[in-house]
Amino acid sequence: MSEKVDSDFLVTLQSGDRQAFAKLVEETSTQIYRTARQILGDEQDAEDVLQETYMKALKALPTFEGRSSISTWLHRIAVNEALMLIRKRKTPMVSVDDNMPFDSDEESSGMEIVDFCCLPEKELLTSESRQFMDQAVQRLPETLKTVFVLRDLEGLSIQETADVMQITENNVKTRLLRARLRLRQELAGYYAEKVEKEKSK
Amino acid sequence: MSKHVHTGKCSAMLGDLSEYIDGSLQAEICAQIEEHMKTCDNCRVVVNTLRKTVELYEHCSDNVELPGEVKERLFAKLELNDYLSKADTSK
Numbered sequence A: 001m002s003e004k005v006d007s008d009f010l011v012t013l014q015s016g017d018r019q020a021f022a023k024l025v026e027e028t029s030t031q032i033y034r035t036a037r038q039i040l041g042d043e044q045d046a047e048d049v050l051q052e053t054y055m056k057a058l059k060a061l062p063t064f065e066g067r068s069s070i071s072t073w074l075h076r077i078a079v080n081e082a083l084m085l086i087r088k089r090k091t092p093m094v095s096v097d098d099n100m101p102f103d104s105d106e107e108s109s110g111m112e113i114v115d116f117c118c119l120p121e122k123e124l125l126t127s128e129s130r131q132f133m134d135q136a137v138q139r140l141p142e143t144l145k146t147v148f149v150l151r152d153l154e155g156l157s158i159q160e161t162a163d164v165m166q167i168t169e170n171n172v173k174t175r176l177l178r179a180r181l182r183l184r185q186e187l188a189g190y191y192a193e194k195v196e197k198e199k200s201k
Numbered sequence B: 001m002s003k004h005v006h007t008g009k010c011s012a013m014l015g016d017l018s019e020y021i022d023g024s025l026q027a028e029i030c031a032q033i034e035e036h037m038k039t040c041d042n043c044r045v046v047v048n049t050l051r052k053t054v055e056l057y058e059h060c061s062d063n064v065e066l067p068g069e070v071k072e073r074l075f076a077k078l079e080l081n082d083y084l085s086k087a088d089t090s091k
Helices: A003-014 A018-040 A043-063 A070-089 A104-108 A127-139 A142-153 A158-165 A169-199 B008-014 B017-022 B027-039 B041-061 B068-077
Strands: none
Touching (some): A003 A043, A003 A070, A018 A043, A018 A070, A018 A142, A043 A070, A043 B068, A070 A142, A070 A158, A127 A142, A127 A169, A127 B041, A142 A158, A142 B041, A158 A169, A169 B017, B017 B027, B017 B041
């Protein structure tokens, strides 16, 4: 949605136009559902968050000031709902280093060197490997996972991700790098055996 | 499989890798990384597999759709049933 369309559309939405709200839900609900599902790793939880997001948005629309795009605002509500649900259900997975400056020496120690780029696409994307990839995302601490989901899976920009999470762009970049390196490490371990097999062919 | 025994240079470039693979890093630092990779196979593998990791996830993320029944329940909850397109729910 362009800025101008966004602002005209917002006026219509704030006037209580039901059709405009239906259009908003129609256009954004897939992305919101996907974001919630990827953060929570559970379809039912994602549906709960999806519904709660639009219920809250409907209620808060009259006071929404339009400082961010509607889509960013919806993502912020959804992410907060998802994180709240996680916190309610379990002891939070606190990652002490999430806001610490990036430590190259620490992050690079024990790094797996497996060149899995050489594997054919069909080997890289089997249903089993997709499942492993999903589980690897779920194993990330929430703060890293949320940034990774918003930036790399949902394609939000660094600035949009920072707006959703209400953190600085530098903080987004650091968390994103950590998340990517951890996932790379997990995939390197996972594909190692396949790479060995491929080499011996 | 081997473990990366890194040098000071390898460590120094690690913090820039995310922006490097996104193409948002300053040209001068990109050139330093590329120069380093010419002589460091380990770092070349790390960069390539990091890029591949992001590509694989981007590829998989497109496949998650909003199931028709979830959409129906959402519209019902929001009392928007009248605006739910029949064509959309038949997916």
